[in-house]
Amino acid sequence: MTSAAQTQNKTAVVTGASTGIGEATVRTLAADGWKVFAVARRAERLEALAAETGAVPFAADVTSDDDVAALLAAVADTGGAGTLINIAGGARGADTIANASTEDWEWMYQVNVLGTMKITRAFLPMLRATGEGTVLNLTSTAGLSAYEGGAGYNAAKFAQHAMTNALRLEEVANNVRVIEVAPGLVQTEEFALNRLGDKDAAAKVYAGVEKPLTAADVADVVKYAVSLPHHINLDHITVRPVAQAANHKLIRKEN
Numbered sequence: 001m002t003s004a005a006q007t008q009n010k011t012a013v014v015t016g017a018s019t020g021i022g023e024a025t026v027r028t029l030a031a032d033g034w035k036v037f038a039v040a041r042r043a044e045r046l047e048a049l050a051a052e053t054g055a056v057p058f059a060a061d062v063t064s065d066d067d068v069a070a071l072l073a074a075v076a077d078t079g080g081a082g083t084l085i086n087i088a089g090g091a092r093g094a095d096t097i098a099n100a101s102t103e104d105w106e107w108m109y110q111v112n113v114l115g116t117m118k119i120t121r122a123f124l125p126m127l128r129a130t131g132e133g134t135v136l137n138l139t140s141t142a143g144l145s146a147y148e149g150g151a152g153y154n155a156a157k158f159a160q161h162a163m164t165n166a167l168r169l170e171e172v173a174n175n176v177r178v179i180e181v182a183p184g185l186v187q188t189e190e191f192a193l194n195r196l197g198d199k200d201a202a203a204k205v206y207a208g209v210e211k212p213l214t215a216a217d218v219a220d221v222v223k224y225a226v227s228l229p230h231h232i233n234l235d236h237i238t239v240r241p242v243a244q245a246a247n248h249k250l251i252r253k254e255n
Contacts, residue, residue: 009082009083009132011080012034013075014085016138021215022087023038023045025218027049030054031053036056037058040059040088041059041060043057063114063118065118080129081126082132083127083136083226084123084134085226086135086137087138088111088116089112090111090194091153091195105152108152108156116137116163117163120135123135128171128174128176131175133176137160137163137167139181140184141184142157142247143160143161144158144161144238146158147248168235178233180235181221182239184240184244186217187209187214207252210243221239
């Protein structure tokens with residue numbers, strides 16, 4: 001492999017990079033010597049992250065065709081990338097289907113499913129051209145098992161899980177490695193707050209749980225998966241805290 005190809009295959013595009021698992025993944029890869037394009041909507045947070053890590057900030061909305069095209073052009077202009085890590089996503093609301101918010105469901109589908117599709121579709125020619133491209137999609141255990149009050153997020157993440165499986169089948173002939181990482185309970189700055197819209201309600205999600213996963217924990221798993229020799233494909237990784245044996249089985253200690 002040439003030096004240029006080695007550089008390209010240790011260059012990653014990470015979406016959802018302004019917070020949580022995406023931000024932690026940028027930090028983890030950059031500390032390991034990767035060149036990282038940190039992508040998110042909030043430019044000011046990306047600039048701060050870039051100053052700390054040396055990542056290349058790029059403000060973009062993954063659901064916008066124009067933004068995705070601009071990102072692709074910017075990455076291509078600097079020599080390309082061999083790894084795409086789709087972390088942008090999220091949940092909104094915890095309503096039953098009987099009380100479902102159409103707006104929340106549409107947002108979750110746009111970001112988790114269509115956003116992942118649009119950026120992956122755009123970058124596939126570049127990933128194929130490296131000869132050893134990698135796509136890693138961060139999904140969720142919500143995409144593996146449904147639960148009450150989670151139908152909208154379940155539906156979006158089940159769709160993203162299915163899309164990841166289809167992509168692996170479609171791209172194997174192009175030697176594109178496709179990985180799925182599905183975290184369980186992860187305590188981050190914004191996920192539960194954005195979902196529930198209330199600090200007290202968000203805090204209750206993690207109350208009494210001994211050592212929930214952190215964003216850095218998941219970022220370590222992501223780094224491991226994309227850093228393995230390319231012929232090794234970790235098709236699917238489910239990662240949970242020990243206290244969470246399943247979506248419905250979470251041990252909380254009483255105060």
